[in-house]
Amino acid sequence: MTVITNIEDLKRIYRRRAPKMFYDYCESGSWSEQTFRENVTDFEKIRLRQRVAVDMTGRSTATQMVGQDVAMPVALAPVGLLGMQHADGEILAARAAEAFGVPFTLSTMSICSIEDVAERTQKPFWFQLYTMTDEDYVRRLLQRAKDAKCSALVITLDLQIIGQRHKDLKNGLSAPPKPTLKNWLDLSLRWRWGLNMLQTPRRHFGNIVGHAQGVDDPSSLFEWTAKQFDPALDWKKVAKLIEMWDGPTILKGILDEEDARMAAEVGADAIVVSNHGGRQLDGALSAIRMLPRIVDAVGDRIEIHMDGGIRSGQDVLKAVALGAKGTYVGRAFVYGLGAMGQQGVESALEVIRKELDTSMALCGRRRIEDLGRDVLLVPEDFEGRWQDV
Numbered sequence: 429m430t431v432i433t434n435i436e437d438l439k440r441i442y443r444r445r446a447p448k449m450f451y452d453y454c455e456s457g458s459w460s461e462q463t464f465r466e467n468v469t470d471f472e473k474i475r476l477r478q479r480v481a482v483d484m485t486g487r488s489t490a491t492q493m494v495g496q497d498v499a500m501p502v503a504l505a506p507v508g509l510l511g512m513q514h515a516d517g518e519i520l521a522a523r524a525a526e527a528f529g530v531p532f533t534l535s536t537m538s539i540c541s542i543e544d545v546a547e548r549t550q551k552p553f554w555f556q557l558y559t560m561t562d563e564d565y566v567r568r569l570l571q572r573a574k575d576a577k578c579s580a581l582v583i584t585l586d587l588q589i590i591g592q593r594h595k596d597l598k599n600g601l602s603a604p605p606k607p608t609l610k611n612w613l614d615l616s617l618r619w620r621w622g623l624n625m626l627q628t629p630r631r632h633f634g635n636i637v638g639h640a641q642g643v644d645d646p647s648s649l650f651e652w653t654a655k656q657f658d659p660a661l662d663w664k665k666v667a668k669l670i671e672m673w674d675g676p677t678i679l680k681g682i683l684d685e686e687d688a689r690m691a692a693e694v695g696a697d698a699i700v701v702s703n704h705g706g707r708q709l710d711g712a713l714s715a716i717r718m719l720p721r722i723v724d725a726v727g728d729r730i731e732i733h734m735d736g737g738i739r740s741g742q743d744v745l746k747a748v749a750l751g752a753k754g755t756y757v758g759r760a761f762v763y764g765l766g767a768m769g770q771q772g773v774e775s776a777l778e779v780i781r782k783e784l785d786t787s788m789a790l791c792g793r794r795r796i797e798d799l800g801r802d803v804l805l806v807p808e809d810f811e812g813r814w815q816d817v
């Protein structure tokens with residue numbers, strides 16, 4: 429049995445066990461993948477200040493995100509198609525988050541439906557909304573999330589149209605995979621995945637099939653969603669959605685100070701500084717690089733979260749020290765899920781928690797609230813000197 433000590437360990441097992449099509453779907457960014465790569469490498473540029481002879485007893489990583497208690501400032505990011513990474517993936521990931529005491533965010537594009545996840549978990553989870561042109565469908569989706577007692581709404585703003593990821597096109601990504609020779613050959617190597625998948629009825633987009641108009645053929649869903657995502661989304665519509673939800677709302681995909689100001693004005697409770705894990709606008713700056721500027725611009729007006737590139741507890745520490753009240757992990761928990769289901773997600777969270785706790789101690793801090801920019805060594809040119817626009 430492999431001893432899991434870091435997220436890379438989980439990634440290696442995940443790569444062996446998950447169908448190539450879904451591994452590639454997770455492990456890619458748009459176009460040249462520059463932003464995808466820099467989300468990770470920019471974290472490495474920040475260093476930590478080692479402090480000694482500080483009482484380290486009674487440490488805690490517990491804090492709050494949008495007023496809700498969390499065991500550490502880390503939520504599971506909304507990730508589509510989890511149920512293809514591992515059978516019943518959304519339910520397993522939600523259970524892992526619940527056991528750990530961190531929020532799970534269910535994507536609109538999940539395989540297990542909102543109701544499925546709610547029935548098979550004890551605590552409320554968060555729901556992520558992609559806005560669609562079919563307003564009636566959106567209204568019903570929000571009502572379903574309310575009925576399922578979702579405790580926060582995450583509205584994703586950076587995917588009105590989809591960024592091109594070469595591998596998905598080349599692999600003919602679909603859920604479930606189409607019965608082609610290439611797919612059969614690949615699936616024959618992933619018997620564990622196949623056996624689990626045979627035992628679940630959940631193989632289509634659970635929030636959509638049977639709920640949205642004009643979707644009779646689930647395999648045409650990618651086409652349907654591409655047509656359905658609302659290219660006309662604007663701040664007025666965002667304001668309307670916030671009003672409609674009437675509960676904690678988080679706007680995800682903010683990467684610019686001006687947009688952050690708009691988000692604060694429109695009445696959201698929090699924003700996620702994010703570039704969708706480098707999957708949308710390739711060439712955008714990494715999320716960790718944009719974070720300090722956005723904190724300076726609106727940090728006193730709205731709660732700030734961030735995601736993109738977090739692969740360790742030290743990354744979480746750096747983001748929090750730069751002003752994020754919370755962070756999200758995407759790929760880091762998908763690796764765990766694809767490797768070992770619920771146990772793998774718990775393992776990913778434990779790796780992150782342990783590293784966060786130990787790093788805090790070695791920086792001489794005992795509580796999340798004590799983390800500030802003074803625990804970091806940030807290169808002078810970290811934010812970059814870009815000409816004013």
Ligand SMILES: Cc1cc2nc3c(=O)[nH]c(=O)nc-3n(C[C@H](O)[C@H](O)[C@H](O)COP(=O)(O)O)c2cc1C
Binds near residue numbers: 556705707737760
């Ligand atoms: C495979 C995959 C699917 C994703 N699906 C969604 C989604 O359905 N909704 C959404 O808002 N973000 C989605 N994201 C973006 C994540 O929520 C998050 O912003 C990103 O993964 C953070 O970067 P990281 O993977 O480096 O942690 C997805 C990301 C990945 C890797």
